[in-house]
Amino acid sequence: MASFDIDTYLARSGAVDLWAVDWAGVPKHPLPPGAIRTLRYMQDIESHTIVYLRSLLATRAIDDPDVATFLACWVHEETFHGLALERFLAAAGHPMGPRPKPHGHENFAQWFEARSTALLSRLWPDFCAVHMTWGAINELTALTGYRRLAARAGHPVLTALLEHIQRDEARHFFFYYRQAELRLQRPAAARVSRFLVDRFWGPVGTGVQSLDELRFMASYLFGDEEGRAAARKVDETIRKLPGFDSVRLLDAWLDRFHDGGRNGDRND
Ligand SMILES: [Fe+2]
Ligand SMILES: [Fe+2]
DSSP: OOOOOHHHHHHHOOOOOTTSSOGGGGGGSOOOHHHHHHHHHHHHHHHTHHHHHHHHTTSGGGGSHHHHHHHHHHHHHHHHHHHHHHHHHHHTTOOOOOOOOGGGGOOHHHHHHHHHHHHHHHHOTTHHHHHHHHHHHHHHHHHHHHHHHHHHHOOHHHHHHHHHHHHHHHHHHHHHHHHHHHHTTSHHHHHHHHHHHHHHOOOTTBTTBOHHHHHHHHHHHHSSHHHHHHHHHHHHHHTTSTTOTTOOOHHHHHHHHHTTOGGGOTTO
16 A cells, blocks of 8 residues: 655645635625534634644654644644634624633543543554544544535535635545554554544544534534435445444434434543
8 A cells, every 4th residue: 555645735735715715795695593503613623623732742643754744734724724714703793702711621531531642642552543543533524514514504605615624624534544544454553443433432522512512513414314424424434444344433423412312422
């Protein structure tokens, strides 16, 4: 299998151009309340990337030069997703308003998760395999979520903005996925990664956002037939990774939510 070409990635990397967006056109089109609520959720997640980076820097993630270079671009692009969504919401007349400082969000569970991740990374040389797999799942979920949001909101300026964001998420996904493919070739790495994903994976925002927001977003984006099919496609793609052929992710998580169970959020 060919190794990943970081130069190809870098050549196409670039932040959303905030000056090219038709902000004045935003209030000219209706924006459904469900889209506003979902955008607020997503904006919060995007602007948290820098906090996730703090945890990642305490791991082996930056030992590999390609991964380190990627992460620098990744955090830059995700930060601009947060800024663009914040600006969009303000232009639509629904500003995010004051929020606690990022570190104020860190509750005990998150603190513990960050420390456990750092410890796991120190003890386990193949840590990058699970990090890359985790990243691939989350980027593909984000990409799918944005595609669904654009379809549901039907707002032309938002659609154009989300197209750029989706291109970034697709590039992020591709990097993580290729890296995961390579690193999961080792059966032991695949076995441990699979165990960790089965045991701990939940959509981004789990443990940060309230269960109500998570549930609303899940039903808004993935509640109808088309949404469910998109969620299933995420799982199908991840199943192609070595050792993940029977994994159940987004689809199973939606099942747990829709059953009305309180177990949709394992970190709750
Ligand atoms: Fe993003
Ligand atoms: Fe991303």
